[in-house]
Amino acid sequence: MPGDRRRFTREDPDSRKEALIRATLSLMATRGPSAVTVRAIAEEAGVTQGMIRHYFLSKQDLVNAAYQAHMQAQTEMSQATHDNGGGNARQRLARLVHASVTPPVAEPMALSLWAGFIHMVRRDSAMRSTHEKTYLHYRDLLQAMIAAALAEAGRMVTAEEARSLAIACNAVIDGLWLEGGALPDAFDGGELSQIGLQSIGAIIGLTLTDGQA
Amino acid sequence: MPGDRRRFTREDPDSRKEALIRATLSLMATRGPSAVTVRAIAEEAGVTQGMIRHYFLSKQDLVNAAYQAHMQAQTEMSQATHDNGGGNARQRLARLVHASVTPPVAEPMALSLWAGFIHMVRRDSAMRSTHEKTYLHYRDLLQAMIAAALAEAGRMVTAEEARSLAIACNAVIDGLWLEGGALPDAFDGGELSQIGLQSIGAIIGLTLTDGQA
């Protein structure tokens, strides 16, 4: 009998891919890597499982695409924070730090995603390359902003010093991001941001907390 | 015919459990959560899969036990660093920081383990409780040592200040631990330790790097 087959409409290939990627990320974040099955992805995306291999070479290929999409989105979020608005270099650095340890960048789901992907990153060279590129891109951005803020205050630093400072500040940010994501209830609202600004200020020798609470 | 069945010797229950736990951790660290199957665990431990349910209620029960064993080992490692040797509070703090961002605490496998467990931690309340306890234990230790080092230098801080400093220093340590584990080849030997000591020194306002390279 006709009609017992599920109705469907043809959609734009890009929007179908995007739906599958979104479904993959959602499952990975909320229920972990073990829940990322072709059937679960398809259900979450509102299609049948055949679509995965129709639009991607394999499930792993879809997962890789999802990872890249996630990393790109994260990069663009921090980039936007960096570009937007005026102020001097010191104020822009403060904004970047603040944005990096508060939602939507720092949230439990982002941490879950990161954890879910990290062991694939170690084995898959394409994912590893994406990973390193994203990480170093962020750190370079941070290093440039630190150097600019210091120059603004009349302090010139060597590239080597700037690198060390960037690694240190990046560690503070990553650490707070990690702790906020792992124990979301252990910190007051704004506490992590406040601590981040103070510590990074202390490390580079500038005050970043004026204008804050 | 007799003899086509695999030979075995009866072993101490504790050593069998330990072997299964070690196998679980090894698989989780090297090949990720998806590789942690009853058959793989059994092979790694040199037994047949029946042993898992003979010594544990379920595979999940074994995984929980492995997580607890790992966390306890990590705690004991930092505890040992803290207790050992003399020196003043400032020097002991420096040793703790150094130990926390160098092997065997900070290494790629430890990061993989952490990532593999973290999404289970979110759902399983027993694991979550272990997680929080371990984390807060370490942070309290750090906070006490920071307060002691400051007191030694004649600076008294309120509990609130000490808490903030401990969170910040913990973030530096976690961040360096994370970066060292995620990109093991991106840093020179001793670089992370050096950066950690300098940054934490800057945050709390003490010099921790004398006697270092």
Added chain:
DNA sequence: TCTGTAATTATACACTTGCAGAATTACTCG
């Protein structure tokens, strides 16, 4: 040495997994 028993192995089962290909349907173009 022999027997009892618990440790260990081996086998079976129901279920899930990723993947492949056939069947069907919605839309495009003449």
Added chain:
DNA sequence: CGAGTAATTCTGCAAGTGTATAATTACAGA
């Protein structure tokens, strides 16, 4: 309107999963 085609659904499959239980074996104590 009617045919072609590609998107989508559907069904099946071999391999792998955790668990349950039966079959065997090593060892302790009489």
